Amino acid sequence: MSDDLKAAAEKVSRNAYAPYSNFHVGAAVRGANGTIYSGCNVENVAYPEGTCAEAGAIAAMIAAGETRLTEVYVVAASPTPVTPCGGCRQKLAEFGDAEVRVTMAGAEGVEMQMTLAELLPGAFSQSHLEGSTS
Ligand code: THU
Numbered sequence: 447m448s449d450d451l452k453a454a455a456e457k458v459s460r461n462a463y464a465p466y467s468n469f470h471v472g473a474a475v476r477g478a479n480g481t482i483y484s485g486c487n488v489e490n491v492a493y494p495e496g497t498c499a500e501a502g503a504i505a506a507m508i509a510a511g512e513t514r515l516t517e518v519y520v521v522a523a524s525p526t527p528v529t530p531c532g533g534c535r536q537k538l539a540e541f542g543d544a545e546v547r548v549t550m551a552g553a554e555g556v557e558m559q560m561t562l563a564e565l566l567p568g569a570f571s572q573s574h575l576e577g578s579t580s
Pocket of ligand 1: 464467469471486488489497498500528530531534
């Protein structure tokens with residue numbers, strides 16, 4: 447994992463809109479083209495309408511015309527490294543290979559690394575759709 451990805455995630459976390467949880471998350475993904483895309487969580491008074499930092503980073507990547515990611519960094523000021531929620535694991539798996547490394551970080555620089563396959567074993571994928579008999 448390179449420092450530029452970490453720096454982008456830390457920087458965008460400062461823009462998180464999280465007045466309800468007060469939990470500020472930043473995510474940065476590196477596109478296959480080498481460019482970094484970042485996003486933060488955006489909460490809403492209607493709680494389920496809030497979006498995660500990972501979703502924001504993915505949206506920025508797709509909006510820029512890149513569809514594959516090669517590296518992910520997620521950071522929040524939590525005592526243990528922040529792990530992507532279940533929905534975000536599926537969202538990340540849509541755009542990254544099984545071996546893509548996800549670095550999760552918490553307060554005081556504590557980090558943990560897992561691959562997308564480790565985060566989402568048995569992921570639902572295109573292969574399931576192709577095998578359908580209906
Ligand atoms: N959150 C993220 O943005 N990403 C994660 O990986 C975990 C959780 C956000 C959602 C919500 O705004 C806040 O953190 C508390 O759950």
